[in-house]
Ligand SMILES: *[C@@H]1O[C@H](CO)[C@@H](O)[C@H](O)[C@H]1NC(C)=O
C-alpha cells in the first residue's frame with residue numbers, strides 16, 4: 001500500500017512541487033502535506049471499496065437475472081403479489097356463483113333492454129344498463145324511472161342505470177372503453193360477482209338464470225368464455241396494418257371511423273388474436289384488465305385505439321398473451337348467432353323458423369332479435385317459463401293463482417330450480433371442456 005502511494009505521489013510530483021513552493025514560507029509545511037495526504041488516502045480507499053462493491057454488485061445482478069425470468073417465485077417484485085392472489089383464489093367455490101351483466105343499447109332500445117333485463121334477472125346477480133349518447137336524455141330518464149319504480153329492483157338494489165352515457169362507435173375503441181367503464185363500476189360497487197356477461201338490447205336468453213347458475217356452480221371460477229383464434233393471413237395484413245381513428249373519442253356527435261392512408265407494421269412483441277365480441281369473463285381477468293398491474297393490458301389497449309373492430313380483438317389478444325390467463329380461455333361466446341350464407345357483415349335477425357336451431361345449439365343466449373319478435377314470446381313460454389316480469393326461478397315463492405306473479409314474493413336466492421335448460425347447457429359445457437377443445441386454446 002505504501003509503495004503504491006509513493007508511486008502515485010511521484011506521478012503527481014510536479015503538482016506537489018508547486019504546492020510545496022507555495023507553502024514554503026508558510027511554516028505549516030508538514031501540516032499542509034498531511035492535509036493533502038488525508039483526503040487522497042480517503043478517496044483511494046473509497047475507490048477501492050467502490051471497485052469491490054461494483055464487482056460484487058455485478059455478480060448480484062447476474063444472480064438475479066434468471067430469477068427475474070421465473071419471477072413467480074420471486075418475492076422481491078411487487079407483481080408477484082398479484083400472481084399470488086390469483087393462485088390463492090379457490091377454483092370451485094362451495095357458494096353459488098353470481099353474475100354481473102352489462103346490457104347496452106342505443107336510441108329507441110330502452111324497451112328492449114327492459115325485456116332482456118327481466119328475462120335474465122336473478123336476485124343474486126348485478127346489472128348495469130348503458131344507453132349510449134345517441135339516445136335522447138328523455139329516454140335515459142325513462143329507463144332510470146322504470147328501474148326505480150320496480151319493487152323487486154328497489155328491494156334488491158342490484159340494477160343500475162349508467163347516468164353517464166358514452167358515444168359508442170361499434171367498430172371503434174369507444175365500444176371497449178364503454179365496456180371497461182361498466183366493469184370498473186361493477187368492481188367498485190359490488191364485491192360479489194364471479195363472471196361478467198356482455199349483452200345488447202337485441203340479445204335474449206335461452207335458459208333461465210337458475211339453469212345458468214346451477215351449471216356454472218360446478219365449474220372452475222377461473223374459466224373465461226371468449227371465442228378466439230389467432231389473426232393470420234390476409235385478415236392479419238388487412239386489419240393489423242391499417243390505422244383508423246375513432247372520432248367518438250373526441251367529438252360529441254357520432255360519425256363513422258376514419259381510415260388513414262398510412263400503414264403500420266405488424267406487432268412483434270405480442271401475437272394478435274380475434275374472435276367474437278360477446279364474452280363471459282371472470283372477475284380476476286377483468287381486474288387484471290382494469291388495474292393493469294403489469295401494464296400489458298394498458299399497452300394493448302393503446303395499441304388497439306387505432307385498430308379496426310377492436311372489440312373483436314382487444315380482450316382476445318390480452319388473454320392469449322398473458323401467461324397467467326392463457327390456460328383459462330375457452331373458445332366459445334355462449335351465443336347462438338346465425339349468419340347469412342355466404343356470411344355478410346351483420347348476423348341475420350332470428351325468427352320463429354330459427355327456434356329449433358337455437359335450442360339445438362344448447363347456447364344460453366341468442367342474438368339478434370327484432371323488437372317484440374313473436375319468437376321471443378315462444379322463448380318466454382317454452383324455455384324461460386316467463387309469465388310475468390321475470391323468468392321462473394327458485395327464488396319466486398309467491399302463488400301463481402289468479403294470474404299472480406310468483407316472483408312478487410322473494411324467497412331464498414340460493415335455492416335453484418334448474419329445468420331442461422340446465423341439461424342443454426351442461427352438455428355444451430362438457431363439450432367445451434373436452435381435450436379437443438382445449439387443444440385449440442389460443443392457437
Ligand atoms: C359488448 O357488447 C356490445 C353490445 O352492446 C358489443 O358490441 C361489444 O363489442 C361487446 N364487447 C366488448 C368487448 O366491448
Ligand SMILES: *[C@@H]1O[C@H](CO)[C@@H](O)[C@H](O)[C@H]1NC(C)=O
Nearest residue numbers: 214215216217218219426430
Ligand atoms: C358437476 O360436474 C361433474 C363432472 O364434470 C358431473 O358429473 C356432475 O353431474 C356435475 N354436477 C352438476 C350439478 O352439474
Ligand SMILES: *[C@@H]1O[C@H](CO)[C@@H](O)[C@H](O)[C@H]1NC(C)=O
Nearest residue numbers: 096394411412413414415416
Ligand atoms: C338458503 O338456502 C340455502 C341452501 O338451500 C341454505 O343453506 C341457507 O341456509 C338458506 N338461507 C336462508 C336465509 O334460509
